[in-house]
Amino acid sequence: MTTGVPEVLPQQAAPDIEARSPVELFWRRLRRDRLALASLGFIVLLVAAAALAPAIVDVAGARPPNETGKRFLDPGFGTPTGPSATNRFGVDTLGRDVFSRVLYGARASLLVALVATALAVAIGLLVGMLAGYFGGWVDTVLSRLVDVLLAFPILLLALGVAAACSLGEGCLNGLVQPGLGVVIFVIAFVNWTVIARIVRGQVLSLREREFVEASRSLGASHARILTREILPNLAAPLIVYTTLLIPQNILFEAALSFLGVGVQPPDASWGKMIADASEVFDSAWWFMLFPGVALLLTVLAFNILGDGMRDALGARSART
């Protein structure tokens, strides 16, 4: 249709384009995910509870976690008694307060999960970057080493190493002490290979990218390229895999303690509590229920948060 009047499209107000940093973007996306936020809240609470466990036990008037009490056991058979005013979650087979032991057990679980995961990521990152960046014989040696370790049945390997280090004065000249140290060592030892493989793959493609080429042609050193150009680009996949590893490692710690090579007595660990509870399960449900629920919620929270973070990073659809 012509009217003779030149058609003028109404000028739309140009939207304000805000500059947002990746971190800001990430946070905005994550905030929309209610479930992930709730999980984050739970984890923050859990970490606080674990860190403040002695104070909480004190304020709540609960008994110290390692205090046995035969007055809380059936005098005829030594079976534990259930939840009461003194022992909110009941007692275990030695008359210890399950409430304070679950609380202190969180320390073991979180400590192992965070430290072991951090160690595994650090080792995996270093090996993966070296193998991927330098290629050649470095890659061949490191990759075959990873392949060999990946071929081991992990739980059996862990059990073997843990058992060897649990005797006497530990292993590696006493560097790895029985108890939490062994668990952390074992978990880091079996997990770094996965990270190394993923990082190597990423680095292989990153090192051929233009910005790396540019940096190289400007005469940057290997160290500079690795730390300034490649490392930042590994952040997204690393975060994704770390969030996957943490809950997996909490369960791994529980499994090792369940099998008797983890946390040493009298210290509490959820896995060990569940193992001890299994024998008296039909007469003392509380002994298994509370550490079991704590373990379930914690693993669930880390998994949901990890999922949320992955989405927020856009890692699923990203070019990496």
Place this chain on the structure above:
Amino acid sequence: MRGLWLVVLLAVALAIAGCGGSGAKKGGTLTVIATDDIQYMDPGAQYYQFDYMVLAQPGQRALYGWKAGGTKPVPDLATSMPQVSDGGRTIKITLRKGVKFSPPVNRAVTSADVKYAIERLFLPQVGNGYALTYMAGLVGNKEYTEGKAKDIKGIETPDPQTLILKLTEPSYPVASANALALPGSAPVPQEYAARYDKGDTSSYAQHVVFTGPYMVRNDKSGKLVGWQPGKQIELVRNPNWDSKTDYRAANIDRILVKLKVNATVASRQILNGKGMVNGDFAAPPTPILKQALDSRKGQLDILPGQSNRYISLNTTIKPLDDVNVRRAIAAVTDRDELRLTRGGPTLGAVANHFIPPGIPGFDEAGGNAGPGFDFTKNPNGDVELAKSYMRKAGFASGMYSGPPLLMVGDNEEPSNRTAEAFQAQLQKIGIGVKLRQVPHATVLSEFCQTPKAKVALCPNLGWAKDFYDAEAFVDLLFAGSAIQPDGGNYNHAEFNDPKINKEIEAARKVTDPAARAKAYGQIDRDVTNLAPVVTWLWDNQVNIRSKDVKGVVNAFNSTYDLSFTSIK
């Protein structure tokens, strides 16, 4: 009160045992369920309760045996008790006629078969654990072991029914027939077994022949096809057994032994099922025990185990080298709490000295009341008294102030709980403990029986009788000469006290039963006073059976006697 309770138990046990023989129904299959494997099929190596229960007692006829309710050995393959002469150095035994080996050997047993059976106990390939303790006095055994003689000169067989043992010095265990009631004197046919006894390890175990009412099912060559190690053993009637020659009733037709079943599963199956009894486990897991005592009391047979449980305190490691620290530990130990970790009073009486009830020397050491030391008096532990002993040891505050001690215990229920409870008790006098938990076999082989492992505390030890004599409870455990620095050491506390050593040396030579009991009772008192160990339990064995099983218990073995038990 506790004493009365034990006596009642014993009386009940004897009453049950006494009414077993007559009027029992014949036939049927009895299933024995066990949580672990047998130790040895070869009667020359058998040394443990479960092997006695399912193999030695129903399958083999040693020179002497144990009637269901008896606490003294009775003639089995022998016709009468040993005739002792020459000041205790010559022992004459007459053998019963009409006892025959099971197929494929099929011939009558002679004294030469007993001679060969005893000789092979000294062969390293057989792996016997007690010949050097109880038979070392046999004339000529050294020459035989060193290969300088073809046989042991001190075992004479003037005719097929007569056996004469010559000893270098009198031996109470042999003269009283106790040592001759161990399965090692069960006859072994040389012409059949010698070829299996060659080599580094005897393979007679796969080809054992039997003289008792039952035999493991075998084929024509004698190979035990009814034995699947780690899974199952099938015993059938021995066609060559003649009831006229034996005190055993042998009511059941077939015995099936199921091995390596989980204790909870096994206990439930036995209590709810048909035709089953428990094998090697001393008691069902606590929750099941509790239910069974409530609703199935008639299916439980609780027997004194004639064994103890104790914690060793290594007397060579500081601060345990100080007798007052050891007494403080004995005082602070809440033995009642330790017993609760195993299931409470049903599992036995709280101990206050080493020799358990039923063993000669028990009464002489103070009986149930105990030897009367203040540090063994309170079964619930006495923290204030413990602190006063710590002060005597030079810890002014009554609390220990040194580095933590190494304790190595079992990693299995319920023993791991016992160790953890003890760990918490020691904390009351400031003794910190590094607790390592490993499998029981490792606890013994790598740590507690190996002095160079330098383990301060071993919380999961126990000792059971060989027979009704206290020698075995004292010599290996408390004589300084028994310490084995390189391993296989049963003197876990590495206890070496000159006065006690002398007492032990003297007691061994006493042959009069009353004087012997008194001597060993006194040693028990003196050892308890020096506290190299804290004895905390005199075990009971809780046996369980299905409703349709008429269980007869063997007081010697603290288990069911399969030769008298029947199906209703």
